[in-house]
Amino acid sequence: MTIHKEGYGIITVFFLILAAIDALIYFTAGSGLLLNSFLVVTIVFFLLIVSFFRVPKRIPVVGDNLIIAPADGTVVVIEETEELEYFKDRRLQVSIFMSPLNVHINWYPVQGLVKYVKHHSGLFLKAWLPKSSTENERTTIVIEKDEKITVLMRQIAGALARRIVSYSVEGEKVDQSKQEGFIKFGSRVDLYLPLGTKIDVKLRQKVTGSQTIIGRFSD
Missing domain, CATH: 2.70.70 (Glucose Permease (Domain IIA))
Structure with missing residues (x-):
């Protein structure tokens, strides 16, 4: 999937924030159900952000009228x-x-x-x-x-x-x-x-x- 250039900065920022949240949970609560739950939520959220900036492959339709x-x-x-x-x-x-x-x-x-x-x-x-x-x-x-x-x-x-x-x-x-x-x-x-x-x-x-x-x- 191709990512639009307008999404590069936002995707990077969200990745760093979500990774920091997961790391904080790991170092404070250790591995376990809480960490696994947050990992699932952050991964899904991150994929939604990435999907928002997707660039579809399309053959443009044109016509003078x-x-x-x-x-x-x-x-x-x-x-x-x-x-x-x-x-x-x-x-x-x-x-x-x-x-x-x-x-x-x-x-x-x-x-x-x-x-x-x-x-x-x-x-x-x-x-x-x-x-x-x-x-x-x-x-x-x-x-x-x-x-x-x-x-x-x-x-x-x-x-x-x-x-x-x-x-x-x-x-x-x-x-x-x-x-x-x-x-x-x-x-x-x-x-x-x-x-x-x-x-x-x-x-x-x-x-x-x-x-x-x-x-x-x-x-």
Whole structure:
């Protein structure tokens, strides 16, 4: 299993802490049931941490007229709404909730030119709440696909997520289904699409980042 670079530091820190706890128990209580119990708990916990930063082997799905899922998770919002940060008009919002068990890499849903990147400090409300999109810690990325189509992608921290990583740089051309960033420990990704976009997913549907087709731009 490949480990994402964003996990190297955290995995090392947790390994040292858990090893120190097990060593302390060994030197204070000796070998026995207590030590064995703690060994099982620490090993399972460590494997969960490692699993969180796993990098799956996937062949990216691409298509000029397609919107590809930017994250693994569950679709929790499909609705027309007002986007107030960048477009300041009506857009079609599709939101994907990522549980701590999901892969937490984010991918570009379309190819194009990065027009806008902005990180916002904020709260750490539960990521499935509607107001988390505007009140939580978040990073907004706007990608201009062509002269007619521009897509906004927003990485949102959740109750457990405390760090959003975005590799986006304004003025950079990006490829569809390539890695855009990483959100650590449970979160959400919003897409704001042009009205008239045909949506291929349904509420509560499980989607796979860089694989599932979210929708198609209208002709």
